[in-house]
Amino acid sequence: MTNIEIRAYHCDGFGHVNNARWLELFDEARWQFWQDRDYAWFKNQQLAIVSSRIEIDYLRPAITGDSISITSTWEAFEPRAAWLTQTATRNGKPLASARVKLAVLGPDSPRALDLAGELLEKLR
Structure with missing residues (x-):
């Protein structure tokens, strides 16, 4: 779990977290x-974990000073x-949720690696 305090720079003119800031x-x-x-x-193996798709659902606003938790x-x-x-x-109430599709790239090819064996175990 990651705890983050919402700062003024996260918010838009309406005073709530801007959609683009949720990505961050x-x-x-x-x-x-x-x-x-x-x-x-992963770094030692020269592997990159990349996001290829992100879907976000905005459920409730968050404002400056809020302490949020992201699991x-x-x-x-x-x-x-x-x-x-x-x-x-x-405070236990959902604000936003994201579904993120991730792939692992190796140093020799831009193609996603098979998620198997030791690589899969390290991800889990």
Whole structure:
């Protein structure tokens, strides 16, 4: 889980978190998600974890000063992609949710690697 305090620069003229800023907040939570796993292993293997699709549902506004929590959990694994679900909450109430499709790229090819064996275990 990643805890983030909403700052004024996250918000638009109406005083709530701007849609584009939700992308950044979910991205910050994904970085924490990787840091909680063996991210160094991916770096040492020269592997890049990339987002190829993000779907966001906006449920409630968040405003400056709010403390939000974002949880990131695996939803599904496909042969060459994985789906991560992220949920932002304030005081246990959902604010926004994201579904993120991720792939792993190797140093020698721009093509997504098969998610199997040690690579799949490191993701989980």
